[in-house]
Amino acid sequence: MRVSVVIPALNEEATVAGVVRTVLIDAPFEVIVIDADSTDNTAAVAARAGARVVNWRDVFPELQPIPGKGESLWRGVAAASGDVVVFVDADLVDPPAGMIHTLAAPFTDPDIHLVKASYARLLGDDSAGGGRVTELTAKPLIRLLHPELADIDQPLAGEYAIRRSSALRLPFVAGYGVEAGLLVNVSGRWGRASISEAQLPPRRHRNRPLSELSPMAETVAAVLLQRAGLTHAGFPGERPPLSDRI
Template sequence: MSEVSGSGLSGPGPSGLSDEVASWFARRTWQPVPWSPAELLALKGSTTVSVVLPALNEEETVAGVVSAVRAAGDLVDEVVVMDGGCTDRTVLRALEAGARVVALDEVLPGLPPLPGKGEVLWRSLAATKGDVIVFVDADLVEVGPEVVTGLLGPLLTEPDVQLVKGFYRRPLRLANTEQRSGGGRVTELMARPLLARFAPRLSGVVQPLGGEYAARRDLLTRLPFAGGYGVEIALLMDTLRIAGLDAIAQVDLGVRKHRNRDLADLGVMASEILAVVLDRAGVDEAVTPVDLVQFQEGTPGGWHPVVRRVERTGRGPVRR
């Protein structure tokens, strides 16, 4: 458990955090993971656990992630890879590794799928049965069963916890090199400043955009799901709204390595996150698409504008 402490009152504390956030950080942050699979299995009882891997063309990594999840043994009752429209060998690799693969159009077949990661996660609630859902991105490398153990720990030991976020050091993986940190560029340049302005009670969350998290099904079925890359920060803000800060916890999962996207793709991601946060904050609830203008350098002719449309889609709570 972190050593940061606070009284739970408003106002800045010695760490620079508000007393409420500092107190939350002390009580709801575990670093490193203190539980063994055997300890959690003894606490699991009749609780069922589904692990969901949203995947879109992850043939090089999906089998390794499935194997890491399955290494958690009886803590996991089912491993489901949600096929977001793969055109490579992701599905074959996932099946070979022992996962069940579900295509989007197999779930809620009367409802045409929307684009985006949030849609994949939303439909996964109808494709799984677990009391607890663990989400793990399928593009991770060098991952182990601690991703499951860590995320399940607070949910099995703290009855009031409903959502657990993983956090980690994120190296920046370039073509031929790897920098120790710097992989969380959108987090630092977009998500964290937005939370500081519009949801400062969440300022103690280390990785608000992280794709590794777990939650109780009862909570997830009550939450709307943003359609794109804003889904994670939206779930965080909506959990705060309906369940309170103490329902959220976070666990240090060590190092998270995955492919890093180029700046143009990160610009689209940042735009989706901006739209979601402004919507949740009540500042801009319009669903009008935004045309994001970016520029590419080419020859002949120099720089050329490239317009990428950013849609704000999403689904209401599954319970409805």
């Protein structure tokens, strides 16, 4: 099983090298950093750390990028060539070694299509309680609208894995609602049993101000509402399945 690691990055020069070096310990088939037009040294730092850096405009250059994380993941799946794609956020602080093996291991079961990381999200004082959008927006809406997924510990986790063949058949929300969209779509297409969880050590991300979290929460809410058939608008675009292009 060939494992491709895709790391979406936008102005993450402070942390991306540590993430790249950590995932390389697991010797995946390839490590790709999708650079979303960073204005700092993210691309150079990632390349020096050992990643193949691809500017998102170089994947389907005829398409103008839609701003947002999901766009980077969609183009990252297109750029990857492994059997399994593991997504890892570029802003992790002290990422744990071994997470690529852990996230890829469940795919020995042919009925597994998506593996989500399960972990405690830490705040600056090392207490649990991070992930404000997850706890205050995603989980309540999932319990109400998609109760079959209510047991997922980290529905918005940026560390997760998907069969590339499955990813090619799914639409990708262009923005920060991509994780919520993929979670619901995989469950809807292949059933809740097709989603597994993998336990990882406690995690610390760069905590963002409320001014950044508010639009993220709005996008996640819009995606979950749309997937439940309650609205048809509200999130910033969606890319169709890559199988339509590849």
